[in-house]
Amino acid sequence: MSPLPHPDFDIDEVPPWEPREELDAIPTQRQADILRLAALAGSELDKLPAPEYLIADTLPAGVVAALYGPPGIGKSFVATTWGLSIASGSWWLGREVRKGAVLYVAGEGSFGLAQRRRAWMQHERVHQIVGDTWLPRSVNLLDPGWAAALVEFAQELNPVLIIIDTVARSMVGGDENSSKDMGSLIAGADALCLATGATVLLVHHTPRNGDNLRGHTSLEGAVDTAIRVKSTDNGFALVCEKQKNAPKFEDIYLALHVVGESCVVGTPATSTYFQIDDNCKKMLEALQAADLGEGLSTTRWQVVSDVKVSTFYRRQKDLIDRGLVGSSGPEKQKVFTLTDLGKEELTA
Numbered sequence: 001m002s003p004l005p006h007p008d009f010d011i012d013e014v015p016p017w018e019p020r021e022e023l024d025a026i027p028t029q030r031q032a033d034i035l036r037l038a039a040l041a042g043s044e045l046d047k048l049p050a051p052e053y054l055i056a057d058t059l060p061a062g063v064v065a066a067l068y069g070p071p072g073i074g075k076s077f078v079a080t081t082w083g084l085s086i087a088s089g090s091w092w093l094g095r096e097v098r099k100g101a102v103l104y105v106a107g108e109g110s111f112g113l114a115q116r117r118r119a120w121m122q123h124e125r126v127h128q129i130v131g132d133t134w135l136p137r138s139v140n141l142l143d144p145g146w147a148a149a150l151v152e153f154a155q156e157l158n159p160v161l162i163i164i165d166t167v168a169r170s171m172v173g174g175d176e177n178s179s180k181d182m183g184s185l186i187a188g189a190d191a192l193c194l195a196t197g198a199t200v201l202l203v204h205h206t207p208r209n210g211d212n213l214r215g216h217t218s219l220e221g222a223v224d225t226a227i228r229v230k231s232t233d234n235g236f237a238l239v240c241e242k243q244k245n246a247p248k249f250e251d252i253y254l255a256l257h258v259v260g261e262s263c264v265v266g267t268p269a270t271s272t273y274f275q276i277d278d279n280c281k282k283m284l285e286a287l288q289a290a291d292l293g294e295g296l297s298t299t300r301w302q303v304v305s306d307v308k309v310s311t312f313y314r315r316q317k318d319l320i321d322r323g324l325v326g327s328s329g330p331e332k333q334k335v336f337t338l339t340d341l342g343k344e345e346l347t348a
Contacts, residue, residue, distance in 0.1 A: 051245045054086055054161055054199055056095040056327065058238075058249055060225055061160065062197055064189045068204040068213050069229030073236050074256055074265065075203050077116065078229065079163050080104070081265045082201070084120050086161050087131035091339060093252070093267070094320035096328045100160030101131045103198075105150070107169030110136035115262035123257075123264045125340070133157055138169040141188030142181060150188075151195045162192055165203040167215075176215030186222045235268040252321065267322050276345065279307050280315050284324060284346055287338050295328065295335030 040047070052061040059065065059082060069075050085092040089099030106113060113134055121129065139150045141164075154162055164170050167185065174181035189200045202223070207214045211228060220226060226242035235255030240248040255268040286305040290296060296304070302312045316336075319325040324342035327334045338346075 052098070054098045054100075055082060055092050056097070057246075058092075058095055058252075059161075059199065059201070059227075060243070060246065061098060061199055062193065063224035063244070064186075064193050064200045064202065064222065065225035065227065066202045066204055066213060066219070066223045067227050067229065068202075068206055069236070070206050070231070073229050073231060074254070075229050076108075076165055077256060077263060077265050078238070078254070079165055079201060079203050080116050081120060083132060083161060083163055084117065084124075084126075084129060088124075088126050088129045090124055090126060091323070091326050093323045094326050094339065096326060098160060099131070101133070101157050102161045102163070103133050103135065103154055103157055103159045104163045104165065105135045105137075105139055105170070106165055107138035108166060110134075112262060115260065119259040119262035119264050123259045123266075133159075138172060140172050141170045142172075142174045142184045147188040147191060151191050154192055154196050154198070159196060159198045161201065162196065162198045163201045163203065164189070167202050167204040167219075170202075179216050179218055182216040182218050186219060190222075232268075250317075277315075279311055280319060280324075281346075282307055283312065283315055283319065284338065284342055287325065287336065288343070288346060291337055295337045297333075297335055301336055 053059060054061050067075055067079060082092065083102040083104050084090070086097050086100060087102040089097065091097060113136060117129075117132075121127070135153075139146050141147045141150070168176065170188070171181060171185045174185070176182060189202060192198065193200045202219075204219070205214045206212065206228070211230070213220045213223075213226065220242075223242065224244040226240075228239045228241050230237050230239055232253060235253060237254065238252040240251075243249070253268055254265050256263040257266050283301070283305045287296060287301060290300070290304045298316070301316075302309060305312060307315070316325070319342070320327060320336075322341075324339060324345055325336050326339045327336050329335050
């Protein structure tokens with residue numbers, strides 16, 4: 001729940017880290033006025049905005065989210081890939097992104113950051129990115145002064161995504177199993193989200209013998225989106241455990257591939273989940289031939305591909321997950337286009 005403002009501040013300018021004892025001093029009438037302004041009649045609920053995404057159907061905009069899994073599985077590589085895709089406006093594995101500034105708080109240090117960035121740019125053939133800012137140090141969100149400083153710094157950047165990597169490094173001296181300490185961490189994340197409008201992505205661990213978010217259960221209840229990274233036979237998968245305001249996405253199968261001095265996230269190199277077959281080639285060729293620059297609807301694409309409907313829909317998902325085909329537009333009006341990787345596949 002967002003804190004109520006101090007009487008001396010305009011509601012839109014209130015620092016969300018205002019001390020609790022000062023908030024308690026707000027006159028009851030003032031609080032009631034705030035509630036009256038925020039209230040909506042049932043007939044007005046349709047005016048509320050629909051969920052928006054930073055990465056289509058995967059990472060919502062303007063929420064607090066968690067990306068979590070066991071140590072060393074690839075969480076930070078996923079977070080890096082998401083951040084760079086959003087900062088550069090590059091589609092992520094066939095999913096449209098909302099371009100914007102990104103702040104990456106690398107609490108586990110600067111080792112490997114430059115190599116990861118160069119590897120991603122090389123792999124995606126991106127020559128320049130200007131929207132990513134890296135903070136190679138931890139910020140203790142349990143400390144009100146540091147929490148306020150991070151909010152102030154983030155506001156200057158106007159980001160759409162703030163990555164906190166990791167939760168443990170952001171609550172130094174605190175106890176993850178303490179409701180008080182975890183509550184302070186959540187308050188710090190909420191403050192960032194409220195002050196900037198950005199999605200705050202918390203990178204966290206699972207317990208040694210569990211699949212849940214490590215620490216007090218209040219964290220799992222507080223986040224709007226929870227994405228678990230689990231190991232698979234030939235890589236790892238992103239599993240949507242919670243999507244508060246939208247349907248959960250289907251599991252996304254990934255693997256790390258060596259590029260230059262580091263790795264990038266892609267689909268499994270030897271995957272049982274996807275193979276380029278004759279039907280895929282027909283679908284890619286049809287999309288290339290029939291798309292006049294505005295994309296094709298699912299129905300039109302299936303017709304010009306001349307691929308059996310049941311096969312078409314399976315392969316459509318495969319091609320999007322592989323990053324060979326991109327989609328854009330509202331869910332029921334999506335259009336599909338060939339990506340640069342898809343064009344390369346046809347000329348290979």
